[in-house]
Amino acid sequence: MPGRISEDLIEEIRASNDIVGLISEYVPLKKQGKNYVGLCPFHQEKKPSFSVSPQRQIFHCFGCGMGGNVFKFLMEYQKMGFLDAVKYLAERAHIALPARSRDPEGRSQYEPLYEANHVAAAHYHQQLLEGIEAEKARQYMKQRDFSDQLIQTFRLGYAPPGWDGLIKRAARHSISPEILFKAGLVLKREASEGYYDRFRDRLIFPIANVSGKFIAFGGRILRETEEVKYINSPETPLYQKGQTLYGLFQSKEAIRKAGVAIIVEGYTDLLSLFQAGIKNVVASLGTSLTSHQSRLLSRYAQEAIIVYDADAAGIAAAQRGLDLLLAAGITAKALSLPPGHDPDQVVREKGREYLVGRLQDAESFLDFKLRHLVGRVDFSSVDGKAEAVEEMGRTIGLIDDPIRRGLFLREVAEKMAVDERLVALAVEKSFPRKRGKSEIEAQVGEVLPRGTESVERSLLALLLQNPNLISQAQTRLSADDFSNEGHRKVAELFLEADGKGFVEPAKLMNSMATSGLESLISELCFVKAAGQVERMLEDYLRYFEGKRLLREEQQIRKQLQAAVNGGNEALVCQLTQRLNEIAQQRYKSISTSL
Numbered sequence: 001m002p003g004r005i006s007e008d009l010i011e012e013i014r015a016s017n018d019i020v021g022l023i024s025e026y027v028p029l030k031k032q033g034k035n036y037v038g039l040c041p042f043h044q045e046k047k048p049s050f051s052v053s054p055q056r057q058i059f060h061c062f063g064c065g066m067g068g069n070v071f072k073f074l075m076e077y078q079k080m081g082f083l084d085a086v087k088y089l090a091e092r093a094h095i096a097l098p099a100r101s102r103d104p105e106g107r108s109q110y111e112p113l114y115e116a117n118h119v120a121a122a123h124y125h126q127q128l129l130e131g132i133e134a135e136k137a138r139q140y141m142k143q144r145d146f147s148d149q150l151i152q153t154f155r156l157g158y159a160p161p162g163w164d165g166l167i168k169r170a171a172r173h174s175i176s177p178e179i180l181f182k183a184g185l186v187l188k189r190e191a192s193e194g195y196y197d198r199f200r201d202r203l204i205f206p207i208a209n210v211s212g213k214f215i216a217f218g219g220r221i222l223r224e225t226e227e228v229k230y231i232n233s234p235e236t237p238l239y240q241k242g243q244t245l246y247g248l249f250q251s252k253e254a255i256r257k258a259g260v261a262i263i264v265e266g267y268t269d270l271l272s273l274f275q276a277g278i279k280n281v282v283a284s285l286g287t288s289l290t291s292h293q294s295r296l297l298s299r300y301a302q303e304a305i306i307v308y309d310a311d312a313a314g315i316a317a318a319q320r321g322l323d324l325l326l327a328a329g330i331t332a333k334a335l336s337l338p339p340g341h342d343p344d345q346v347v348r349e350k351g352r353e354y355l356v357g358r359l360q361d362a363e364s365f366l367d368f369k370l371r372h373l374v375g376r377v378d379f380s381s382v383d384g385k386a387e388a389v390e391e392m393g394r395t396i397g398l399i400d401d402p403i404r405r406g407l408f409l410r411e412v413a414e415k416m417a418v419d420e421r422l423v424a425l426a427v428e429k430s431f432p433r434k435r436g437k438s439e440i441e442a443q444v445g446e447v448l449p450r451g452t453e454s455v456e457r458s459l460l461a462l463l464l465q466n467p468n469l470i471s472q473a474q475t476r477l478s479a480d481d482f483s484n485e486g487h488r489k490v491a492e493l494f495l496e497a498d499g500k501g502f503v504e505p506a507k508l509m510n511s512m513a514t515s516g517l518e519s520l521i522s523e524l525c526f527v528k529a530a531g532q533v534e535r536m537l538e539d540y541l542r543y544f545e546g547k548r549l550l551r552e553e554q555q556i557r558k559q560l561q562a563a564v565n566g567g568n569e570a571l572v573c574q575l576t577q578r579l580n581e582i583a584q585q586r587y588k589s590i591s592t593s594l
Contacts, residue, residue, distance in 0.1 A: 005086060005097060010510050013086060016093035017070045019057045019506070026077060026210075026299055028329070035526075039295060041077055042066045046327070046400075051526060057506035060522035067522025069506040078211055079110040079238060113238050116175050116183040117206075117214040123169045124157025124204040124217075134158040136222050137203050144268070144348070150275050153250055157204035159219060163196040184216065184233040199231070205267040207239070207285070208249040210296075215239045218246075218267055218285070230266075232285070242290035245297065246270060246283040252300050254279040261301035262359065263289060263321065265308055269343040276352040278359075289321035294328035303331040305362045310337045315372060322365040327398040333362040366408060369395060370415060379416075389418055393426020456487040459540040461524040462533060463494050464505055469537050470494055481544045486520050553579065 020036055023029065029036040029052060040050035040061040049063035060067035066076060074085040090097050128134050128141075128151070137158040141151060150156075159166070166185060167177055177195040180186040186195040202219030209215050216233035233239055247270045248255075255261045262281040264270050270283040280301075284293055289306070297304060306321045308314035318334045325332035335358055337346055347355050363371070373391065378384035392412050399405040409427060413420040463470055474495055482488040493508065505525050509518045556575050563571040 005083075007510065009095075009097075010086060011507055013090045013093060013095055014057070014070055014506060014510060016095060017089045018054070019059060019070050019073070020052055020054045022070050022089075022092075023052055023059060023073060028298055040064060040066070041295075044291060053525065056525050058509070058522045058525055060519070060526055062523070062526075065519050065523070067520075068518035069509040072509060072518050078209070078213075081111055084111070110238055112175070112179050113183045113236065114213050114215075115173070116170060116179050116185060117216075117238070119170050119173050119175060120166055120180075120183075120185050120217065121155050121157065121204075121206045121214045123166055124159055124199075124206070125155050126157075127160055127165075128156060128158040128204075131158060131160060133160050133201075140203060140222055144272065144275075146271060146275060150271060153274075154247070154271065155206045155214075157206065159197065159199035159202050159204050161201035163200065166197045166199075167195060182236065184236045184239070198233075202231070205246070207233070207244060207246055209238075209244065210249055210252065212249045215244065220267070241285075242287065243292045243296070244285065245293050246285050247274065248282050248296070248300075250274070251279055251281055255282075255297075255300045259301060260303045260305065261297055263297075263304055263306045263308075264343045265314075265317075266342075266344075269307075272344040272347045273355070276347050276355070278347070278352065278355065284321075288317040289324055291324050291327065294321075294324040294330065297325075298328040298330050301330060303333065305333045305335055305359055307335045307337065307343050307359075309342045310339050319369060319372065322368065323395055323398055326365060326395065327400075329400060332365040334365065334368040335359060335362040336368075365395070366392075366411060366415070370412075385416070385418065388416065389422055390426045390429070392416070393423055394430040396423065397427040397430045453484050453487070455540060455543055456482050456484055456491075457524060458527070459537075459544075460487060460490055460494070461527040462536055462540065464521065464524050465527075466533050466537075469533065472537060473541065476541050477544060481548060486517060490517060490520060490524075 020029065023038075024036075027038045027041050027050065029038040030048075032051075034053070034055060036052040036054065037048045038050050038052075039045055039048050040063055042061060043064040043066075045063050050059065050061045052059045058067065058069050059073060068076075070089060071082060071085045074080050074088060075082060078085075078088075080088065087097060128137055141156070146156070167180065170177075170180055170185075177186055181188065181195055185198055187198050188195055199217060199219040202221055205218040205220070206214045207216040207218060216236070216239035218230060218232045220230050221227050232241075235241055246267060251261075251274070258280040260280060262273065262278065264273065264281060264283050265287075266283055266285075270281050273279075273281045282297065284290070304325050306318045306325075308318045308321075315336075322332045322334060337343065337358075341349075343355070346358075369392065373388050377388045379388065396405060396408050396412060399408060405427070409423050410420055413423045416423075459473075463473060477491070477495065479488050479492045479495055482491050505521050509521065556579055560572060560575045560579070563575060
């Protein structure tokens with residue numbers, strides 16, 4: 001283990017953080033048998049293929065293959081280095097860490113980018129508070145009644161008009177322009193070598209992830225020009241558009257407490273509501289809501305209200321957003337604002353109480369969509385009504401829970417005055433639902449198919465789940481018996497174990513933070529063996545012994561041919577006798593093997 005943290009302390013930290021509790025903070029999980037399942041946070045999916053084992057304290061996704069223990073989950077989800085994950089979980093479990101110097105090997109590839117963003121946020125914030133050129137930015141804040149506390153909470157800032165202010169500030173922290181470029185903070189010069197600041201003479205809105213680390217920035221002009229009003233950071237290793245909600249870090253506890261999230265489009269919309277005391281609010285960063293943002297929000301809210309601009313683009317975006325929220329399992333509503341108003345204007349002109357009252361009267365997704373359907377579809381014609389039924393069927397079909405889906409289906413039929421069966425047909429047409437086992441049930445618990453590599457995996461799964469069998473395997477198995485490199489490395493861990501029995505998988509993974517084997521081990525832990533385990537082990541071992549004898553036979557036949565060609569009768573006799581012994585052993589092995 002690199003650094004000064006002992007392996008015993010690493011294991012204490014891991015064991016003190018229940019994996020179900022940790023992952024539940026980020027992913028909604030449902031109990032299914034002995035395990036918990038949910039939608040994978042590492043790839044997009046509609047059916048859950050992500051499984052968490054409280055018994056083994058590991059997770060595995062059968063869709064994308066990601067797997068590991070609590071450290072691995074944080075490293076992948078929060079883009080942390082191993083030591084940062086250890087520190088985070090130690091603080092979470094109230095375990096003190098020894099004073100130590102940071103080991104470069106424990107640093108994540110993302111850490112320099114986080115440091116660059118941290119320095120940038122501090123630079124812009126200081127400029128807003130103290131910079132001479134930031135007076136117009138301070139006046140802008142004052143006009144909007146943004147308090148000092150709000151400015152501090154969201155670390156609002158100002159980028160001066162100069163070309164290299166941030167570059168110089170970063171240099172004092174030993175951060176190179178190349179790192180700033182990778183973080184999206186500077187641009188390359190076209191006419192000459194070098195870089196220049198991306199954000200200049202703009203109000204700055206730092207964008208944080210759910211842990212509060214800065215990952216990107218938005219910049220707003222403060223004067224009326226032909227320039228683009230807002231510019232945002234480009235996509236970087238830390239920031240992917242459509243995967244972050246502005247303000248979620250600051251508002252997540254208020255959202256959890258209320259159970260409801262209010263969704264607006266822009267930075268100032270969110271800040272105005274937050275300033276007015278409506279703190280359970282997030283912003284989709286000026287774009288339509290995405291499926292990733294909806295799933296992210298589902299970890300904190302059971303209900304969401306979309307409050308977008310009242311123009312045609314805002315209405316269309318709200319309708320798309322409602323569908324995405326339903327697909328994420330959230331009760332979806334929408335609030336229509338007065339024409340020409342956005343949430344920022346409403347709360348500043350009409351006051352907090354007015355907006356709170358309107359939010360309480362927000363329309364259900366069904367009423368909102370039906371109302372806007374009436375405005376653009378001819379309900380008096382058969383074709384128009386059929387189009388409306390199909391569109392509502394597509395929306396209802398997004399609801400995964402069969403009870404809620406059935407109730408809304410009935411309500412749609414009643415409000416549209418059509419036969420309920422027609423809406424059901426529209427739902428089935430858009431989302432034909434598979435019968436039989438769910439995706440997770442079909443993947444978890446299946447015995448791996450046969451074949452050399454599959455037998456290797458099946459044997460490793462058997463040993464992982466039955467460590468009492470390892471001592472029997474050690475005397476009859478070699479790592480060289482495994483053809484797959486990953487299998488061979490895992491086999492070496494088993495064969496090097498002492499006679500006291502092998503450690504649990506989650507503990508084993510502590511030393512695998514960068515080995516790439518965690519996913520293989522986590523997958524094997526979810527494979528269920530069908531049969532009597534001792535007999536299965538014997539069959540697997542005989543299979544490998546047969547493979548070993550076959551390799552020896554092939555080698556001896558080559559030696560025998562050379563002995564015959566060389567006229568070495570004594571060696572020919574010796575090799576022939578060994579071939580006969582191998583044939584008898586192989587026959588015995590094959591007759592009782594797989």
